[in-house]
Amino acid sequence: MNGDGGWGDGxxxxxPGGAFSALTRSWAxxxxxxxxxxxxxxxxxxxxxxxxARLEAFGWRMALLHIPTLxxxxxxxxxxxxxxxxxxxxxxxxxxxxxxxxxxxxxxYGFAVPWEAVGxxxxxxxxxxxATGAAAGVAVDRLLEERATRPPPPPRYSYNWRDSGAxxxxxxxxVILAVALIGALAIAGRR
Numbered sequence: 001m002n003g004d005g006g007w008g009d010g011x012x013x014x015x016p017g018g019a020f021s022a023l024t025r026s027w028a029x030x031x032x033x034x035x036x037x038x039x040x041x042x043x044x045x046x047x048x049x050x051x052x053a054r055l056e057a058f059g060w061r062m063a064l065l066h067i068p069t070l071x072x073x074x075x076x077x078x079x080x081x082x083x084x085x086x087x088x089x090x091x092x093x094x095x096x097x098x099x100x101x102x103x104x105x106x107x108x109y110g111f112a113v114p115w116e117a118v119g120x121x122x123x124x125x126x127x128x129x130x131a132t133g134a135a136a137g138v139a140v141d142r143l144l145e146e147r148a149t150r151p152p153p154p155p156r157y158s159y160n161w162r163d164s165g166a167x168x169x170x171x172x173x174x175v176i177l178a179v180a181l182i183g184a185l186a187i188a189g190r191r
Contacts, residue, residue, distance in 0.1 A: 018087075018088075019088060019094060022084055022085050022088045022094070022098070023084075023088075023094065023097060023098050023101075025083050025084075026080040026081070026083045026084045026098035026099070027080065027098070027101055027102055028083075029079045029080055029082075029083040030076045030077070030079055030080030030083075030098075030099070030101070030102035030103075031102050032079070033072075033075050033076050033078075033079040033080075034072060034075075034076040034102050034103070034106055037071070037072045037075050037076070038072050038106075041068040041069075041071065041072055042068075045063075045064050045068055046064055046065070046068075049064060050064050058121075061121075065125075066125050066126075066128075066129050067129075069126060069129040069130070069133070070129040070130075070132050070133040070136075071133065072133070073103045073106075073129060073130050073132075073133025073134055073137065074133040074134075074136045074137040074140070075137070076102050076103050076106075076133075076137070077099045077100070077103060077133065077134050077136075077137025077138060077141070078137045078140055078141055080098050080099045080101075080102060081095070081098065081099045081137065081138065081141035082141065082144070083098075084098045084099075089145070099134070099137065099138060099141075100134055103130050103133070103134055104130070107126055107127070107130050110126060111123075111126075
């Protein structure tokens with residue numbers, strides 16, 4: 001290269017395909033979490049508690065289908081977002097592509113393959129669960145990011161006794177000595 005900041009001199013700090021590599025890692029993490037959490041939710045909730053009588057009631061459908069979907073989406077978005085390197089987090093397009101691709105693919109798969117969506121609830125509740133879970137996942141990621149970059153708060157009570165390194169054992173010995181003297185004076189005063 002001729003030294004003008006190309007790929008060979010390492011001046012730019014990025015590799016070719018860096019964004020695609022970062023997106024691939026985020027998608028892989030999101031897919032693993034989506035499949036794993038979805039499998040656990042379906043095995044633990046739907047197979048154990050999901051009877052036909054319960055699934056006829058809206059409250060049970062919320063508890064067994066829609067809230068677990070929201071939770072899986074939140075965990076998927078959070079895992080994908082946390083895997084995205086810092087240099088790509090500033091780009092909103094890359095951030096949204098990294099975090100929302102897997103949940104949107106899962107939603108498309110859910111609509112395309114089994115197609116058991118009956119009525120308004122069957123088509124709108126998965127979208128509402130995805131939107132709510134994605135928003136919550138992005139919010140949690142942003143809170144974690146803010147928390148990591150914020151300096152630690154100063155201690156509430158500063159330790160400035162200028163004791164030149166007295167230890168807890170020395171303080172405890174002084175307290176025991178004072179209690180023993182007070183006890184001895186109290187006993188001597190009774191006689």
